[in-house]
Amino acid sequence: MKKTGKLAVLGSINADHILNLTQFPRPGETVIGKQYQVAFGGKGANQAVAAGRSGANISFLACVGEDGIGLRIRQQLVEDKIDVTPVEVVAGESTGVALIFVNAEGENSIAIHAGANAALTPVLVEKHQQTIADADALLMQLESPLESVLAAAKIARQHQTQVILNPAPATPLSDELLALVDMITPNETEAEILTGVHIESDEDAARAATVLHDKGIYSVLITLGSRGVWLSENGNGQRIAGFRVKAVDTIAAGDTFNGALITALLEDKPMDQAVRFAHAAAAIAVTRAGAQPSVPWRDETDSFLLQQE
Numbered sequence: 001m002k003k004t005g006k007l008a009v010l011g012s013i014n015a016d017h018i019l020n021l022t023q024f025p026r027p028g029e030t031v032i033g034k035q036y037q038v039a040f041g042g043k044g045a046n047q048a049v050a051a052g053r054s055g056a057n058i059s060f061l062a063c064v065g066e067d068g069i070g071l072r073i074r075q076q077l078v079e080d081k082i083d084v085t086p087v088e089v090v091a092g093e094s095t096g097v098a099l100i101f102v103n104a105e106g107e108n109s110i111a112i113h114a115g116a117n118a119a120l121t122p123v124l125v126e127k128h129q130q131t132i133a134d135a136d137a138l139l140m141q142l143e144s145p146l147e148s149v150l151a152a153a154k155i156a157r158q159h160q161t162q163v164i165l166n167p168a169p170a171t172p173l174s175d176e177l178l179a180l181v182d183m184i185t186p187n188e189t190e191a192e193i194l195t196g197v198h199i200e201s202d203e204d205a206a207r208a209a210t211v212l213h214d215k216g217i218y219s220v221l222i223t224l225g226s227r228g229v230w231l232s233e234n235g236n237g238q239r240i241a242g243f244r245v246k247a248v249d250t251i252a253a254g255d256t257f258n259g260a261l262i263t264a265l266l267e268d269k270p271m272d273q274a275v276r277f278a279h280a281a282a283a284i285a286v287t288r289a290g291a292q293p294s295v296p297w298r299d300e301t302d303s304f305l306l307q308q309e
């Protein structure tokens with residue numbers, strides 16, 4: 001197995017427009033928000049930032065628009081210790097946008113406009129194939145064109161780069177793509193869409209994991225919200241609980257989990273310790289507002305873990 005210590009992340013970049021309100025508006029209803037902010041987000045960028053701030057050696061393959069916010073996000077990614085050489089500025093396009101409502105319970109509801117993220121085509125993936133070939137692991141999500149995710153997974157397989165897929169937002173996926181995935185990290189909804197198994201218990205999670213193993217995936221981690229994560233490797237499953245914290249908002253909690261998890265695994269931490277590290281980073285993220293503003297740095301996650309001992 002190769003050992004470069006490098007991580008490649010392929011994914012989206014969004015400007016998140018976040019409105020805090022007491023409860024989500026129903027169809028036809030107008031509600032008055034309490035607080036509004038624009039913050040840097042996008043599942044790909046959030047996961048890249050979580051990895052960068054956790055100490056990974058990371059390159060990010062993504063697209064921003066030819067606009068002020070895109071350039072500011074790209075600059076911020078550099079400050080978050082990410083190699084942005086493969087972040088393309090797409091002429092004539094605007095940076096991706098996410099419209100996010102957060103209710104009083106800290107739950108969110110998100111709608112996105114792909115913008116420049118749609119320009120991350122298989123041709124662009126091909127252009128940056130060396131970044132994937134040079135990495136030990138490739139982490140992807142589903143806010144980029146599916147054909148590009150598939151193209152990147154094929155390149156990764158050719159070069160013995162591990163493929164980690166966070167299948168969010170939820171969408172059905174081909175067996176061809178799933179067969180190229182080494183590790184998958186769905187939440188309960190995403191796991192149900194991929195397997196047909198409705199998850200309410202550990203037994204359900206184990207059954208969903210079996211379906212995913214049968215599609216060729218070695219490591220399955222199903223995130224279960226406040227109940228932690230169901231970890232199944234080669235059919236051996238266990239639930240690893242998370243940490244209890246008071247949630248401000250859960251935006252990017254899953255993204256933080258993914259970025260921190262892969263960083264810890266690339267440091268050769270055993271899987272259960274890597275999950276604990278990722279739980280800690282995600283726990284910190286939910287105590288803070290927004291996506292990237294909530295993602296902790298390595299020393300913060302390490303201190304949080306020390307306090308739990």
Ligand code: RIB
Nearest residue numbers: 014041042043098252291
């Ligand atoms: O996972 C959270 C992210 O989803 C937000 O930052 C938003 O941009 C959407 O992509």
